[in-house]
Amino acid sequence: MDIFIQVVYFVAAVLFILGLKKMSSPVTATGGIVWAGIGMVAASLVAFFEPHVLDHVDNLVLIIIAIGVGSAVAYISAKRVQMTDMPQMIAIYNGMGGGAAAAIAAVALVKKASGTEIPGHELSGSIQILAVIGGLIGAISFSGSAIAFAKLQGLMKKTIRLPMHMIINLGLFVLTLIAGAIIGFSDDVSIQLVLLFFVMALVFGVLFTTPIGGADMPVVISLFNAFTGLAVAFEGFVLGNAAMIIAGTVVGSAGTLLTQLMAKAMNRPISNILFASFGSDGDAAAEEDIAGSMKEIQGTDAAIMMAYAEKVIIVPGYGMAVAQAQHKVSELTKLLEARGVKVMFAIHPVAGRMPGHMNVLLAEAGIDYDNILDLDEVNPEFPTADVALVIGANDVVNPVARTNPDSPIYGMPILDADMARNCIVIKRGKGSGFSGIENHLFYADNTRMLYGDGQKAVGELISGIKEM
């Protein structure tokens, strides 16, 4: 039986890696998640045949109930959620994994404190230290992801900063580390200290995440994803479980790389995102004077401008996601293409709330992904485009990133929508973007503002074109 269990874990680990590999191409991606899913089901089933698992019937009943409850809640929420709200759902599922890893560490340490052990898994030496580290990382990922969810879901609108936030954070972190070190190196673990350690780790996760602005959340979620992977790997060492070690470590390193890619796309070091409040810098920069004024355009005029264009580049942003305008955008695209207009989509790496967020929405609306271009591909196209239509994007098209070295977003690669002959910006109101920086594009001579909710404004464009 033991060999059988190990073989299944081995196969599961292979399936996870192959699944991830297949997920890296649009053609094989669906197959990839199915492979990984098969591995997961197989590994979960054989877990019941691990030594001692079938010993206690009452625990077994609780396990089944817990799986039922957890799965049902997650299944229903994942099925019902709108595509636009997917980023925060990823955050919450990720937090659950981190919480589970922390809970495993907690049980192992509580058992150590009461002089028992998880059957067959003695906790001592380096394994004990790994259990503590995994618990710490998992707990931070859990509470931090919960805050990320609350922020993206709009439950928590303000970035809360305590006075001396950094110092409190640092102090708390050091205290948590000291508690962790005492627990990790001690043979006589105190149960009170273990509980205090986890409470401090959870509070740290909250304080760590609250000052970070919503625009930076994707990077943070990705970081927590990597954290959870690492935490799972460390608890895998505690339980001597190769599947957990391999899957956790693979996710840990892949998540770290993804976090770096995202931070790079924003042209900001990760440390800057995590430890400096972006919003407060932006407020100061927003005071500057801007030449020109915002010029409004009506939907019908904008529609004519687009209908007689040769090439239109659409730049979607978070505003499109919020307004659920992707299907209207798709309809507009089909109308324009029927008139012989070449339509392209320009996706900034950090448009929306996650890399690829816009691509997912556009794909959902049935737009061919050959027409969806990323930053490097599309920027040379702008100077020859007749119209650049910006839908609910702001900071990613702000030319100050190229021109003003004092701006907090200076140096960030942007989409050169201002280079197009005409630029139409669909925007709900006159406010500034997530970073709080005024957008010079909106004041440019060739820019016209079409005010309104993304869905309604694109609807006006559609009816405008249809009436022609």
Add this chain to the structure above:
Amino acid sequence: MIEIGGFTALYIFMLSAFTGYEVISRVPVILHTPMMSGSNFIHGIVLVGAIVVMAGAQTVLEQVIGFIAVALSAGNAVGGYVATVRMLEMFNPKDKKGEA
């Protein structure tokens, strides 16, 4: 069970880390969100550990924490899977032709 200790553990850790790095380094930007969701699903394997730990719980406190561990990890795995599949379905060329 097999013993995974000392340097063997370190080697597994190192090789897995490189594997994760390599696998994701060639992912096109359009798949970054599904990819993050997919890797999020994969660390749902923590369910296996949660089952083992919960099964060995002896006190009420251990049972409570173990229960939380199993419920959360099941949520991670199931939610991660459904979310990833829903996202990837949109990239399925067959579905798109059906809509058009």
